[in-house]
Amino acid sequence: MTLLKLALKSCWNRRASVLLTLFTIAISVMLLLSIERVRIDAKSSFSNTISGTDLIVGARTGDIQLLLSSVFRIGHSNNAVSWQSYQDIKKRRGVAWSIPISLGDSHKGYAVLGTDSSYFEYYRYAKKQALQFSSGRAFHNAKELVLGSEVAKKLGYHLGQNIVISHGMGNTSFHHHDDNPMTIVGILAPTGTPVDKTVHIPLIAIDAIHATNSKPRAITRNSNKQHEHGSHSGQDHEHGPHDLDNGSLNSEPSDLIGSPKQITAFLMGFDSPLYTLQVRRNINQYKAEPLLAIMPTVTLKELWDMLDIVEKILLLFSMVVVIISLLGMLTTLLATVSQRRRELAILRSVGARPWHIFSLLSFEAIIITLLGCVFGTLLFYAGLLTVTPMLQSQFGISLSLTPLSPYELTLLGVIMLSGTLMGLFPAARAYYYSLADGMSIKI
Structure with missing residues (x-):
C-alpha cells in the first residue's frame, strides 16, 4: 500500500x-x-432492417443492388417488374403473402414508397416485429398517406395535414405534383430502419400523381376478398369525387392498387422453406421477363462479407x-x-x-x-x-x-x-x- x-x-x-x-x-x-x-x-x-421476408423479387440486376434499392432505399433500379408477372408469381403454391412496392418519387429528400395494406400487415423488422402506429391509421384511399416517424419529426408534420409528392429521388426536384395533394392519416412508430425515413402511399396514388391529366384516377371500393388478393379486372370503375377526396380518419378502405403497369419489386413470405427454394428457382428462370429473387438474410451476409x-x-x-x-x-x-x-x-x-x-x-x-x-x-x-x-x-x-x-x-x-x-x-x-x-x- x-x-x-x-x-x-x-x-x-x-x-x-x-x-x-x-x-x-x-x-x-x-x-x-x-x-x-x-x-x-x-x-x-x-440485419434488423427486414425480418421474416423469405424472398425479394425485382428486375434482374445484382443481389446486393436489389437489396439496397428495395429495402435500404440506396440507389435505384433501372428496370421494373410488370404487374402481370407479379400477379402470376404471387399465386404460386406455398406463397403466404406478398407486398408490392413502387419507388421513384420523393418528398423533401425522403423516399416515397407505393404499396398496399399488406405492407402494414406483413412487413417485419428486427426480430419479426410488426409495424406500429404512433398515431393515426393506415391509408384507405388514393388521397391518403402514412409517414415514417423521422419524416414526421424532422418536417414537423401532423395528422390531417396536406403535402405534395415530388417526382424523382433526392433533395432537389423540378417536378412537384401540386395538383394531387395528399392527406397525412398515419404516423408510424420509430423502428430504427429506413421505414422511419419513408413516405408511404397507396399504389393507386402512384398512377394518379403521374396521370397525364390533372385529375387523379378514380378509385373503387372492392370487397374484402378482392382487397386481400389484389384481384382487379384491369378497368377503371366510376365513382364520385367524394370517394376520392375523402381523407377523414373514419373513411373505409378503398381500392389501393388500381391498375399499375409495373412495380419496382415485391417481398414474399412462404409457408415452408421448401416452397421458398422452389419458387426462387422458378423466378430466376422466369421466361416472361428477366427477374431476380434473392433471400435477404443470405444477401445481407454477402454484403457484410464484402465489408x-x-x-x-x-x-x-x-x-x-x-x-x-x-x-x-x-x-x-x-x-x-x-x-x-x-x-x-x-x-x-x-x-x-x-x-x-x-x-x-x-x-x-x-x-x-x-x-x-x-x-x-x-x-x-x-x-x-x-x-x-x-x-x-x-x-x-x-x-x-x-x-x-x-x-x-x-x-x-x-x-x-x-x-x-x-x-x-x-x-x-x-x-x-x-x-x-x-x-x-x-x-
Missing part, C-alpha cells in the same frame, strides 16, 4: 507528462471502443493507435528513469530494496494505463450520446448505450496487460541501478 501511495504521488509530481500520456491512451481507448461498437451495431441495424476487409482495416487502425499510445507511455517512463536516478538512489539509501524500485515503476505504468482506460471509456459513452442521434437520422444506425460487452471488456483487459508489460521495461532498468551510480555525478 505504501508503494502504491508513493507511485500516485510520483505521478502527481510529474503530472504534466503523465496527463499527456494518459490523454493519449484515453483517446486511443475511446477510438477502439467506438469502432468496435459502430461495427457491431451497424451490422445489427442492417469484412473494411472492418479489419478499421480495427487494425484503432489497435495501431493504442500501440502507439502505449509506446509513448514507454518512452516517457524510460526517459524519466534516467532523470530520476538520484530520486531512486535516495529511496535505496533509506532502505528501499531493488524489488521496491521495480514495483514502484510498475505501479506507475499500471496507474497510467488504468486511468487511461477509465477516461477513455467515459469519453466513449460521451461520444455515443453525442453521435447516436446523427447516425440514427442520417444512416439509420442505432448505437446502443448498453454496458461494455464481454468482448469490449476483453479489449480493455488486453490494453491493461499491454500497459503493464510496457511498464516492466523501465522498471527492470531501474532495478539494476546501483546506489553508487545514482549518487555519482556523470558528465
Whole structure:
C-alpha cells in the first residue's frame, strides 16, 4: 500500500507528462471502443432492417443492388417488374403473402414508397416485429398517406395535414405534383430502419400523381376478398369525387392498387422453406421477363462479407493507435528513469530494496494505463450520446448505450496487460541501478 501511495504521488509530481500520456491512451481507448461498437451495431441495424421476408423479387440486376434499392432505399433500379408477372408469381403454391412496392418519387429528400395494406400487415423488422402506429391509421384511399416517424419529426408534420409528392429521388426536384395533394392519416412508430425515413402511399396514388391529366384516377371500393388478393379486372370503375377526396380518419378502405403497369419489386413470405427454394428457382428462370429473387438474410451476409476487409482495416487502425499510445507511455517512463536516478538512489539509501524500485515503476505504468482506460471509456459513452442521434437520422444506425460487452471488456483487459508489460521495461532498468551510480555525478 505504501508503494502504491508513493507511485500516485510520483505521478502527481510529474503530472504534466503523465496527463499527456494518459490523454493519449484515453483517446486511443475511446477510438477502439467506438469502432468496435459502430461495427457491431451497424451490422445489427442492417440485419434488423427486414425480418421474416423469405424472398425479394425485382428486375434482374445484382443481389446486393436489389437489396439496397428495395429495402435500404440506396440507389435505384433501372428496370421494373410488370404487374402481370407479379400477379402470376404471387399465386404460386406455398406463397403466404406478398407486398408490392413502387419507388421513384420523393418528398423533401425522403423516399416515397407505393404499396398496399399488406405492407402494414406483413412487413417485419428486427426480430419479426410488426409495424406500429404512433398515431393515426393506415391509408384507405388514393388521397391518403402514412409517414415514417423521422419524416414526421424532422418536417414537423401532423395528422390531417396536406403535402405534395415530388417526382424523382433526392433533395432537389423540378417536378412537384401540386395538383394531387395528399392527406397525412398515419404516423408510424420509430423502428430504427429506413421505414422511419419513408413516405408511404397507396399504389393507386402512384398512377394518379403521374396521370397525364390533372385529375387523379378514380378509385373503387372492392370487397374484402378482392382487397386481400389484389384481384382487379384491369378497368377503371366510376365513382364520385367524394370517394376520392375523402381523407377523414373514419373513411373505409378503398381500392389501393388500381391498375399499375409495373412495380419496382415485391417481398414474399412462404409457408415452408421448401416452397421458398422452389419458387426462387422458378423466378430466376422466369421466361416472361428477366427477374431476380434473392433471400435477404443470405444477401445481407454477402454484403457484410464484402465489408469484412473494411472492418479489419478499421480495427487494425484503432489497435495501431493504442500501440502507439502505449509506446509513448514507454518512452516517457524510460526517459524519466534516467532523470530520476538520484530520486531512486535516495529511496535505496533509506532502505528501499531493488524489488521496491521495480514495483514502484510498475505501479506507475499500471496507474497510467488504468486511468487511461477509465477516461477513455467515459469519453466513449460521451461520444455515443453525442453521435447516436446523427447516425440514427442520417444512416439509420442505432448505437446502443448498453454496458461494455464481454468482448469490449476483453479489449480493455488486453490494453491493461499491454500497459503493464510496457511498464516492466523501465522498471527492470531501474532495478539494476546501483546506489553508487545514482549518487555519482556523470558528465
